[in-house]
Amino acid sequence: MRRAVYPGTFDPITNGHLDILRHVVGLFDEIIVGVLHNPAKHPLFTVDERVEFAREATQGYANVSVASFSGLLVDFCRARDASYIVRGVRNPADLQVEMQMAQMNESLYPEVHTLFVPASPALSFVSSSLVKDIASHGGSVRAFVSDVVNDALVRRIGQNGANAEG
Ligand code: PNS
Numbered sequence: 023m024r025r026a027v028y029p030g031t032f033d034p035i036t037n038g039h040l041d042i043l044r045h046v047v048g049l050f051d052e053i054i055v056g057v058l059h060n061p062a063k064h065p066l067f068t069v070d071e072r073v074e075f076a077r078e079a080t081q082g083y084a085n086v087s088v089a090s091f092s093g094l095l096v097d098f099c100r101a102r103d104a105s106y107i108v109r110g111v112r113n114p115a116d117l118q119v120e121m122q123m124a125q126m127n128e129s130l131y132p133e134v135h136t137l138f139v140p141a142s143p144a145l146s147f148v149s150s151s152l153v154k155d156i157a158s159h160g161g162s163v164r165a166f167v168s169d170v171v172n173d174a175l176v177r178r179i180g181q182n183g184a185n186a187e188g
Contacts, residue, residue: 025053025054026106026108026137027108028043029058032058032072033150034071034174038141038148041110042139043108046139049137054086057090059091060092066178073088075168078168095107096131107135109138110138110140148166153175154179157175
């Protein structure tokens with residue numbers, strides 16, 4: 023069984039994340055989207071909301087499941103018997119950070135290898151942080167997230183940026 027974890031904060035999941043998933047979905051028997059539960063990061067959405075968005079966005083893939091995790095990513099991989107970590111790379115700055123994390127993860131748990139997937143050029147500028155920033159200033163993010171996430175952003179942040187810092 024070739025099993026991978028696609029980890030992230032996913033606050034919220036974007037079309038950029040889904041683009042990465044689309045590229046690897048055929049490579050593995052099973053992919054677990056691992057949503058990091060880390061309240062210290064003060065995410066906009068709760069872990070349950072982020073898991074729900076990810077489930078809704080990936081429901082078309084029979085071999086993709088979604089679960090939350092806390093603690094070390096390698097411990098989650100070990101518990102799920104996953105040999106691969108999938109990470110999207112949008113630019114050289116991403117690669118620099120991701121390389122270090124991949125090497126650290128592999129030194130902590132040599133049975134796991136990280137697969138870097140270059141973002142599609144049309145989506146390489148999309149990030150959850152920018153999406154939230156744009157939404158908080160009343161901009162439209164419809165092109166970058168699913169309808170469900172878009173509606174949730176409008177509800178949480180407000181169409182004209184009310185409670186944007188919350
Ligand atoms: O989407 P993000 O926020 O870039 O994802 C980062 C994530 C969740 C992959 C990373 O923060 C992580 O793996 N956190 C779990 C704790 C951990 O294992 N830290 C050591 C990484 S070398």
